[in-house]
């Protein structure tokens with residue numbers, strides 16, 4: 001490695017089956033008297049708040065619940081949540097759910113301690129005051145928002161995703177209980193798992209990669225390659241679920257410190273313009289973006305192929321790098337996910353507009369190969385026609 005200074009930011013992690021029971025004690029340790037829980041209706045309906053509520057009650061903590069987070073949280077929503085937090089006179093935030101609930105809690109936290117509107121804080125370290133203490137509790141194994149100092153919010157004026165980040169937004173505690181993911185159906189297990197995989201891949205290939213993030217990314221790649229198919233095949237396989245929960249945390253802890261890349265930039269447009277699930281968008285774009293990126297990160301793509309179980313001993317650098325993309329493409333086929341843009345409703349005519357938008361996405365800045373709008377169009381065309389080099 002070179003001798004440049006780097007910084008690595010991580011939350012306190014409490015991990016393991018049943019650790020949701022610790023929520024009350026942990027909140028007390030952080031000085032909480034009233035907890036504001038940010039979540040969505042699906043989590044409430046699935047009964048995933050029950051253990052949490054009991055834990056808070058056992059610690060004699062008051063709480064209030066905001067259960068209206070949407071699947072792609074919007075700027076105006078975060079203002080409403082911040083207002084409700086202040087009115088509740090709470091002194092600790094809790095985000096429980098997929099990425100949306102945890103991201104909404106983070107962005108609302110910015111508006112508790114900083115002025116509206118949220119849109120002015122797009123980018124890194126744009127807000128001044130840190131958010132209130134936050135405990136992040138994931139119920140899927142994919143977004144890894146619990147590990148991250150970033151959140152993604154929809155800017156309703158531009159219909160575009162904004163990434164906002166900085167150490168002041170990092171959860172104080174990530175409480176990762178794999179048992180909470182047990183009821184997730186196979187399609188969501190697969191989709192969220194691809195998001196975790198995209199964080200590991202993009203962090204490892206990022207121009208901002210650093211030794212601790214590399215170690216985390218490679219370990220999570222191994223865990224995902226071995227355990228994602230098992231978790232999709234049988235959601236009751238708790239060993240696979242536990243490994244995926246750890247992989248998701250590790251992958252986004254890596255990505256939080258390095259930035260992502262063009263997979264996220266191109267994938268974001270599928271979520272905003274076509275309503276495609278975030279993880280599925282990442283999965284579709286990943287092999288095509290990786291093949292485009294290959295000349296900028298050939299040795300690192302070989303590492304990815306090896307971490308995912310490919311025997312590369314008889315291959316050239318180029319062949320192994322290509323195999324990293326092919327391995328991910330095959331994994332997606334195996335677990336029943338879309339592998340081209342036509343399957344999610346994108347047409348040829350849509351490509352110019354989404355290419356322009358993708359070129360402006362903040363994640364492009366850490367992609368290992370510079371990409372013009374024409375390059376991005378070409379990548380989308382490859383994904384439209386499922387044109388993958390094997």
Ligand SMILES: [Fe+2]
Nearest residue numbers: 143195198282
């Ligand atoms: Fe992601």
